[in-house]
Structure formats: structure tokens, C-alpha cells
Amino acid sequence: MQEPAGPGREFRPRFQANFWVLVTIGAVLLFIALLIYPLARLFISSMMSSSSTGATALDAYVDFFTKRYYYETLINSIVVGTLATIGATITGVPVAYLVTRFNIPGKLLIRALIVLTFVSPPFIGAYAWILLLGRNGVITNFLGTLGINSPTIYGWGGIALVFTLQGFPFVFLMASAGLKSVDQSLEDAAQNLGRRPLQILWTVILPLIVPSISTGALLVFVTSFADFGTPMIIGEGYRVMASVIYTEFVNEHGGNPRVASSLSLILLVVTVGALFLQRWYARKRSFGQETVKPLMSRRLEGGKLAGATGFVYLVVLAAGLPLVAIVVSSFLKSRGPLLTGEFTLQGYANAIRLPTALFNTLFFSTIATVLCVLAGCLIGYVVVRRRDRLANLLDAFSMVPFAVAGVVIGIAVSISYGGAPFYLGGTVFILLMVYFIRRLPYSIRSVSGMLSQIGTDTEEASINLGVPPGRTFWRITVPIISPAILSGALLTWATVAKEFNSTVILYGGSTRTLPVEVFGYVLQGNFASASVIGTVLIAVSLVPIVLLFKLLGKDEDFLI
Structure with missing residues (x-):
């Protein structure tokens, strides 16, 4: 029975505490089952000895740090990841500053192209650049007619270029958000002290947005470090750690889960270490400022406006050009692996595997989104409203998926649930498990962010x-x-639809998705079919973001 509320006495049903305690415990158990347990199994797998080969528990780690075949992949991954991070930063920050602060024409178009690049699958740009700068690419052939040898898109340079163009939206979005948090009074005070505009930028504005820039740089490094689709498409022998993990786990000779697990844990240590390093640096450089009046927009004229506009559009079009190439090439007639200049719909008519892959992608995305929304609402409420250790533990758990690469969680879940006693390998259930745990933080963050602003x-x-x-x-x-629930749902749906790194580890013959189909066609050299599937995938990923902007009035800052 419930105690009646007396004068001056607050009514609190006994079930109130029990309900949210059960939700909290259930959420913790959920993270343990889908995140902690798989990662623990991954560690145990890496330490397993082999009686058939005589390998001991630590042999895989010893081999990694003593055999060039393995440790060179770590060096290569750090090199291309660092180059991409530097490249994305030196392009993303200026573009964000110019678009945010000045009267650059066509800002809506610029932001739309950046968002389109952001929601597209990582490896899409790799094979698109083959269409443009490959040995028989459009730009390559055009420059050849002029007697100019175009730079190659293959190897470490091409990988770093693609990672840079794919990663610069992260820096742009974070830097733009950081600039909106700078108060106009700081710039005014610097001007009154006789500082010139460039001095103000270097000594006042940039130091204030360093935490935001470092967050964007972290995202570029982590996504580049963990991506194996792009290096496998254009690497041509340049091996990175993620691609070796993939081949060790799924090669035609049965794979080597012990080695793949060991390499996955090393990759996980690097990405988590980068996360903690960035958080330490961001806290160190944070000034705890309050914004009353954001930075005002300034007008540029003449040559300054032309130069700034030209730079912005050069970077944005370079990032968006591969997507345009994919869409256009999907309507071109093909002869074998070659594309002609004749427009046709034959590619779509002949895409016999498209309906199944499209249905799987839409179905998986929808179910995973519903599950994420239901759990995200409850967990987000617990994180904000309850002030206890379990709630703090949930808050910490909800951040872990951001630092776990798709290939790592894919292998971990495959080892844990793919075989005995669950036998879920290749099924819908194992894919939904990974999609759910990888994208749940979007709903949690969206709900908790709005709850923290209301009483x-x-x-x-x-x-x-x-x-x-x-x-x-x-x-x-x-x-x-x-509104926050719908926002988180649309963003979850868009990111699940383009999920590749974990899907390619776990899918079966009947659970192929659009990203897997694109990747398969690219590896076969069938760029015409890849373009058709890729165009559909781009549309599927973009529609939720368009709805997010149109229905809820959100801007691109919500993506961060």
C-alpha cells in the first residue's frame, strides 16, 4: 500500500525507487552483456595457447612487436592517421572560421555538402577517387590528353588524402561549435587594446576553441586508424593494422582468431589512449567561459571575399566531388569494368542484389533505432536524474562505444556470440546486437542533453x-x-545504415547490407554496380539528416 500524502508531506510511492533501480541495474547488465563481456572474451581469446602449433599465451603479442610484418602495420596506421589528422585540421579549422565569421556566399550549400560527406560511409570516397584519379580515371585521362602525369591515388599518399577529406567535416563541425561559444566581448576587448584581426585570431579565439578542435582531431585519428575498407581498396600493398586484423580473422584458410584478438586489443589500447590523451589536453586548455553574445559575422569585400570564398569552395568541393562522381557514374553504361560516357538506367535494372541489400539495410536500421530509442530514453533519464554510483557507471559505459573500433567490437561479439553456445553468427540478431551497442550513445546523449536543461x-x-x-x-x-528523442533516432538510423566495419565481420549470406555490397563490388573491380549500390546508400544515409534539419530545425552542429 502507498502512504497518503499529509499536510506538508511529499507523496512518494514506494515503487518509485524500485522502478528506476531496476532500470539502472538492467542497463548496467545490458552494457556488461553487449560490451564488457565481448571485450573480456576478446582478451581471453588473445591469451589462448594452442596445442597444435605450440603457441603460448603471449606469443601473439611477442610476434607483433618482433615481426616486421605485424609491427609495421601499427607504424603505417599511425602515419596515415596522423597525416589525415593534420590535413583535416589545417583545412577544417580555416573553413569553419571563414564560414562562421564572414559573409561567404552559399553557406547553405556548403553546409549541405559537408553534412553529406559526414554521413557517407568511409570507404565510399576511396573507390570514388579511383573513378577520378585511378589509372583509367576521368581526371587522369583528361590530364593525360594535356601531357600531364597525374599523381597516383594508390598507396599511403592516397589513403592519407581520402582520410583527410573524409575527416575534415569532424573538425569543421567541432570548430564551428567552438566558435559559437566564444563571447564577442573578448574580441572587442582585444580590439580596444590595439590587436589586429590576425593577432586576435591567434592569441584570443584559437586558444579558446582548442578543446573543440582537439575533439575533432581525435575523431579524425580514431576513425582513420580503425578504417580498413579504404586501405584495402587503394592501399596496393600498404598494410595498416585494421586491414590485417580483418584478413587474419576472415581469411580463406579459416582465420586466426587468437592473432586477430591480440591485434584488436592493441588497436583498442591505441584508440582508448588517444581518447584519454585528448580529454586530458582538453581539460588542461579549457577556460570555462560563458557566452552572453556570440561572435558577430563580419563582411569581406573585393579580393579578400573572393579569396576566402575560393578557398572554402575548393576544400568543400574536393570533399564532395567523390560523391558526385558516384552518383553520375551510376547512370553511365559499362563495358566490363570500364565506364563509358553513355547515360543509361541499365545499372539499376541489372542490380539484382540491390532489393535484398536495401531491405536488410532499412530493416536492420529501423529495428536498431527503435531499440536504441527505448533504451536510450531510460538510460538518459537515469544518467541525468539519479545521482549515485550506478548512474555514474552507466554514464562511463555509454562513452566506451565511441572509442571501440567497429572491427574490434565486431570480432569481440563474433567470438562471444557467434559460436557455441549461442550460434548467432551471420544472423540478424548478432548484427542488431552490434548496431544497438555501437549507436546507443546517440540516443543517450540526445535525451540526457535535453533533460539537463529542463526542471x-x-x-x-x-x-x-x-x-x-x-x-x-x-x-x-x-x-x-x-524532439530530442526524434533527433537521436534519425541520427542513429543514418549511422546504422552506413555501418560497415562491424557488419563485414558478422554478416551472412542472407544478411548482406548496402555497405557490404558496395565493398564486394569494389574488390571485384565492378565499379558500375558499386556506383549503383553506392548511390542508393548515399540517399538512404542522407534522408534522415534532411528530415532532421527540416522537421526539427536543427543545424549541422547537432551531428556532434
Whole structure:
């Protein structure tokens, strides 16, 4: 029975504590089952000895650091990841500053192209650049007619270029958000002290947005370091760590889970280490500023405007050009692996595997999004409203998936649930498990962000009137935070649709998705079919973002 509320006494049903305690415990168990347990199994797998080969527990790690075949991949991954991070930073920060601060024409188009690049699968740009700068690429052939030898897109230079263009939206988005948090009074004070505009930029504005820039740089490094699709497509013998992990796990001779697990853990240590390093650096450089009046937009004229506009469009079009090439080439007639200049719809008519892959992608994305929204609402509420150790533990758990590469979580889940006693390998269930745990943080972050900005008076009034906490949450809280729920759902849907690194580890013959189909066609050299599937994938990934902007009035900053 519930105690009646007396004068001056707040009504609190006994079930209130029990409901949210059960939700908290259930959420912790969920993270343990889908994240902690697979990673623990991954570690155990890496330490397994082999009686058939005589390998001991630490042999895989010894081999990695003593055999050039293995440790060279770590060096190569760090090299291309660092080059991409530097390249994305020196392009993303100036573009963000110019677009945010000055009257660059066509800002809507610029942001749309950047968002389109952001939501596209990572390896899409790799094979698109083959269409442009490959040995028989459009730009290569055009320059050849002029007697100019074009630079090769293959090897470490091409990988770094593709990673840079794919990663610069991260830096752009983070730097843009950082610039909006700088108060105009700081720039005004510097001007009153006689500082010139360039001096103000270097000594006032940039130091204030260093934490934001470092976050964008971290995202570029982690995604580049963990991507194996791009190096496998254009690497031509330049081996990186992620691609070796993939080949060790799924090669035609049965794979070597012990070696793949060991390499995965080393990759995980690097990415998590980069995350902690960035967080330490960001805290060290954070000034805790409050923004009353954001930086005002300035006008450029004449040559300055032309130069700034030219630079911005050069970078943005270079990042968006591969996507345009994919869409255009999907309507070109092919002769074997070669594309002609004749437009046709034959590619779409002959794409016999497209319907199945499209259905799987839409179905998996929808189910995973529903699951993420349901769990994300409850966990987000617990993280914000409850102040205890379990809630803090949930908050920490919700950040881990950001630092775990897709190939790592894919192998970990495959080892844990793909074989005995679950036998989920290649099924819908194992894919949904990975999609759910990898994208759950989007819903949690979206819900918790809005809950932290609203009070608890309405919820407390409902509970004091005798409504159980669970019913109060669904009837009162959920309608209030529905914009955040929808935002998180659309972003989750878009990112699940383009998920590749974990999917290619876990899929089966009947669970192939659009990214897997594109990758398979590219490896076969069938660029015409790859372009058709890639165009559909781009559309599928872009539609939720368009809805996000149009229905909810969000801008590109929400993506961060």
C-alpha cells in the first residue's frame, strides 16, 4: 500500500525507487552483456595457447612487436592517421572560421555538402577517387590528353588524402561549435587594446576553441586508424593494422582468431589512449567561459571575399566531388569494368542484389533505432536524474562505444556470440546486437542533453498526485523530450545504415547490407554496380539528416 500524502508531506510511492533501480541495474547488465563481456572474451581469446602449433599465451603479442610484418602495420596506421589528422585540421579549422565569421556566399550549400560527406560511409570516397584519379580515371585521362602525369591515388599518399577529406567535416563541425561559444566581448576587448584581426585570431579565439578542435582531431585519428575498407581498396600493398586484423580473422584458410584478438586489443589500447590523451589536453586548455553574445559575422569585400570564398569552395568541393562522381557514374553504361560516357538506367535494372541489400539495410536500421530509442530514453533519464554510483557507471559505459573500433567490437561479439553456445553468427540478431551497442550513445546523449536543461517540477507534481514513476515518465517526460528523442533516432538510423566495419565481420549470406555490397563490388573491380549500390546508400544515409534539419530545425552542429 502507498502512504497518503499529509499536510506538508511529499507523496512518494514506494515503487518509485524500485522502478528506476531496476532500470539502472538492467542497463548496467545490458552494457556488461553487449560490451564488457565481448571485450573480456576478446582478451581471453588473445591469451589462448594452442596445442597444435605450440603457441603460448603471449606469443601473439611477442610476434607483433618482433615481426616486421605485424609491427609495421601499427607504424603505417599511425602515419596515415596522423597525416589525415593534420590535413583535416589545417583545412577544417580555416573553413569553419571563414564560414562562421564572414559573409561567404552559399553557406547553405556548403553546409549541405559537408553534412553529406559526414554521413557517407568511409570507404565510399576511396573507390570514388579511383573513378577520378585511378589509372583509367576521368581526371587522369583528361590530364593525360594535356601531357600531364597525374599523381597516383594508390598507396599511403592516397589513403592519407581520402582520410583527410573524409575527416575534415569532424573538425569543421567541432570548430564551428567552438566558435559559437566564444563571447564577442573578448574580441572587442582585444580590439580596444590595439590587436589586429590576425593577432586576435591567434592569441584570443584559437586558444579558446582548442578543446573543440582537439575533439575533432581525435575523431579524425580514431576513425582513420580503425578504417580498413579504404586501405584495402587503394592501399596496393600498404598494410595498416585494421586491414590485417580483418584478413587474419576472415581469411580463406579459416582465420586466426587468437592473432586477430591480440591485434584488436592493441588497436583498442591505441584508440582508448588517444581518447584519454585528448580529454586530458582538453581539460588542461579549457577556460570555462560563458557566452552572453556570440561572435558577430563580419563582411569581406573585393579580393579578400573572393579569396576566402575560393578557398572554402575548393576544400568543400574536393570533399564532395567523390560523391558526385558516384552518383553520375551510376547512370553511365559499362563495358566490363570500364565506364563509358553513355547515360543509361541499365545499372539499376541489372542490380539484382540491390532489393535484398536495401531491405536488410532499412530493416536492420529501423529495428536498431527503435531499440536504441527505448533504451536510450531510460538510460538518459537515469544518467541525468539519479545521482549515485550506478548512474555514474552507466554514464562511463555509454562513452566506451565511441572509442571501440567497429572491427574490434565486431570480432569481440563474433567470438562471444557467434559460436557455441549461442550460434548467432551471420544472423540478424548478432548484427542488431552490434548496431544497438555501437549507436546507443546517440540516443543517450540526445535525451540526457535535453533533460539537463529542463526542471523536474512537472514530474514531481505527477508523482505527488499518485501517478507511478514509470507512467509519469512515459506520459509526462517523454512528450517533453520528444524532439530530442526524434533527433537521436534519425541520427542513429543514418549511422546504422552506413555501418560497415562491424557488419563485414558478422554478416551472412542472407544478411548482406548496402555497405557490404558496395565493398564486394569494389574488390571485384565492378565499379558500375558499386556506383549503383553506392548511390542508393548515399540517399538512404542522407534522408534522415534532411528530415532532421527540416522537421526539427536543427543545424549541422547537432551531428556532434
